[in-house]
Amino acid sequence: MSDANVVNGVNDANAPRSTHTVRSAPVGLLTGKVLFLTGASRGIGAAAARLFAAEGASVVLAARGTDALDRVVKEIRADGGVADAVALDLADPASIRAAVGHVENLHGRLDGAFNNGAAIQRPGPLDTTSDEDVDTQFAVNFRSHWTAMNAEAALMRRGGGGAIVNTSSIGSRRANPALPAYGAMKRALNSLTETAAVSWAADRIRVNGITPGGTATEMIEAWEAATPGVVERINASTPLGRMAEPREIAEVAAWLLSDRASWVTGAIVPVDGGAGA
Known part of the structure; x- marks a missing residue:
């Protein structure tokens, strides 16, 4: 059961990965927006940071790996984009609130957030999943989104609304024997996403989720090493x-x-190449 955060980047040139290359010209899809991204130092988060900036957004990138964040920020600025970085520990609610506060200090508002950061579970069956793994999955893959969404929504309300996208997983949609705690927390995130969409609709805050399937990013190498054949x-x-x-x-x-998704809220969108069909 792989997704954007279970499979976060393949650096080994010999490792199996997609050979498909996306080439799309920017169209100004996000022009003028201030966007906050978690898990932005690598994989899907880093790709999103580059894309959002190319589409006209001012991006604030957050992750624990500040050196990697700074490299992405420099790339975006070198291409003429607007980007800043802030350190973030998703297991620490105070750190999350401080990161969102940093966005307010920089820009005075928040138009959108991509809550993409997550922690991988040690692959293994339900009866060998440790209490520590469950606690980490809860703290990073569920509670962090709860905290981030509330902080983001509070700032968005002051600006008249906004949009939030949460990265879930294809593994949240069905039994997940290889990653049981991970799948459970991601399924809980789907519920939270839908509830927030209904709760905050009157505030003009849209909330949606995506459920990626296998994605050629760094953690796939570690998962492949732990479980050959993945x-x-x-x-x-x-x-x-x-x-x-x-x-x-x-x-x-x-x-x-x-704004092109102005009538979409409460959706959990599969992005899995048909694997969940």
């Missing part, structure tokens, strides 16, 4: 026959954050 199984179970590139996932998030 990549082959992902490709075989995906009707399009390959894993996604990170930008292909980011493209869907960009659309959901844009």
Whole structure:
């Protein structure tokens, strides 16, 4: 059961991965928007940061890996974009609130948020999943979104509304024997996303989720090392026959954050190459 955060980037040139390359010209989809992204130092988050900036947004990137964040920020600025970085520990609610506060200090408002950061579970069956794994999954893959969404929504209300996109997982939609705690928290995130969409509709805040399937990003290498054959199984179970590139996932998030998705809220959108069909 792979997704954007379970499979976060393949650096090994010999590792199996998608060979598909996305080439789309920017169209100003997010022009003038201030966007906050978590898990933005690598994989889907970094791809989203580059894409959102190219589409005209001012982006504030958050993650624990500040060196990697700074590299992405420099790339975006070198291409003429507006980007800043802030350190973030998703397991610490105070750190999350401070990061959103940093966005307010920089820009005075928040138009959209891509809550993409997550923690991987040690792969293994339900009866060998440790209490520590469950606690980490709860703190990072569920509670962090609860905290972030509330802080983001509070800032968005002051600006008249906004949009939030949460990265869930294809593994949230069905039994997840290899990653049981991860799948459970991601399914809970789907429920939270839908509830927030209904609760905050009157505030003009749209809330949606995406459920990526196998994506060629860094953590797939670690998962493949721990469980050889994972990549082959992902490709075989995906009707399009390959894993996604990170930008292909980011493209869907960009659309959901844009005004072109103005009538979409409470949706949990599959982005899985047909694997969940």
